[in-house]
Amino acid sequence: MALTSSITTSSANVVRAALTQGKRDIKGIAFAASLLLCLLASLGMLTILMWDVIATALPVFDKRSSGFLNNGMSNDPDKAGVADGIWGSLMIAAFVVILAFPVGIAAGVYLEEYAKPGKLTNFIQLAIRNLAGVPSVVYGILGLVVFVQALDGFTGGRSIIAAGITLAILVLPIIIITTAESIRAVPQGLREAGYGVGGTQWETTRDHVLPYAAPGILTGTMLAVARAMGEAAPLLLIGAITGRLATLPDASLIDRLQGKFTAMPVVIFGWANNANTPGELTGLTFEDLNAAAIVVLLGMVLVLNAAAILLRNRFERRRQA
Numbered sequence: 001m002a003l004t005s006s007i008t009t010s011s012a013n014v015v016r017a018a019l020t021q022g023k024r025d026i027k028g029i030a031f032a033a034s035l036l037l038c039l040l041a042s043l044g045m046l047t048i049l050m051w052d053v054i055a056t057a058l059p060v061f062d063k064r065s066s067g068f069l070n071n072g073m074s075n076d077p078d079k080a081g082v083a084d085g086i087w088g089s090l091m092i093a094a095f096v097v098i099l100a101f102p103v104g105i106a107a108g109v110y111l112e113e114y115a116k117p118g119k120l121t122n123f124i125q126l127a128i129r130n131l132a133g134v135p136s137v138v139y140g141i142l143g144l145v146v147f148v149q150a151l152d153g154f155t156g157g158r159s160i161i162a163a164g165i166t167l168a169i170l171v172l173p174i175i176i177i178t179t180a181e182s183i184r185a186v187p188q189g190l191r192e193a194g195y196g197v198g199g200t201q202w203e204t205t206r207d208h209v210l211p212y213a214a215p216g217i218l219t220g221t222m223l224a225v226a227r228a229m230g231e232a233a234p235l236l237l238i239g240a241i242t243g244r245l246a247t248l249p250d251a252s253l254i255d256r257l258q259g260k261f262t263a264m265p266v267v268i269f270g271w272a273n274n275a276n277t278p279g280e281l282t283g284l285t286f287e288d289l290n291a292a293a294i295v296v297l298l299g300m301v302l303v304l305n306a307a308a309i310l311l312r313n314r315f316e317r318r319r320q321a
Contacts, residue, residue, distance in 0.1 A: 070083050100172045111124070166234050167228040
């Protein structure tokens with residue numbers, strides 16, 4: 001392996017020297033330097049932003065400790081917490097996983113492996129790509145009209161069920177596109193090998209194509225969940241609560257799914273618009289709580305991404321075995 005890499009590198013150097021005739025590629029060096037500068041500038045701005053948010057959030061975790069994570073919504077910064085937002089975001093993510101993952105992956109597999117090339121298939125693919133670029137607020141209007149108003153008997157109106165289905169539809173085109181691209185990257189020789197040993201199209205797709213494309217599919221689906229957890233505009237249109245959320249302690253799961261709800265992006269939005277009056281006990285303001293809520297949401301997204309990376313690496317090792 002090392003010998004092959006050395007030969008490839010030396011061959012590339014020989015070709016590069018022949019093309020440049022021994023001259024230094026000034027334009028290429030300047031272009032690479034500009035790209036590096038853009039990368040460093042982006043990382044610098046991101047680092048400054050994250051440092052500011054974390055520095056503002058640390059006093060909240062120090063003074064409120066677990067109470068900030070366990071308490072519900074409140075108009076008092078000494079009592080307000082993100083428990084309702086965490087529960088709502090996790091339930092919405094569950095709806096996305098249950099509804100969007102199977103449908104999106106199946107649709108991507110069909111478009112790449114079973115659909116016959118033609119005008120209809122091209123039109124469907126174009127429509128899916130266009131839907132992936134539609135602003136999220138449009139999906140919020142769809143959820144308001146269909147799932148909140150037309151199907152309120154099933155969803156409970158302004159509820160987590162309506163929000164979860166809406167966000168599942170929002171990320172569905174993204175999952176279809178990432179699945180199709182991952183399957184398209186599978187070498188054709190792998191399919192031909194499956195057919196060569198007598199496998200059917202379904203057996204070849206199941207045993208050869210999908211395991212090879214699994215890392216890419218998994219990465220795309222987790223990114224879709226992360227986007228769904230960060231959306232606020234559709235949830236506000238559907239009716240997520242930005243103020244105090246009263247929940248009955250003995251309410252069943254169905255009652256909570258069909259009742260009033262909130263989510264972490266909506267909590268952040270609501271606290272950003274609250275008056276920054278310090279609490280009497282801790283001296284914290286909603287601006288401080290807002291920074292802590294951002295850190296919690298980032299932590300949830302990072303946990304999902306870490307899980308996706310671990311699963312992707314596992315599939316990679318199984319594929320290379």
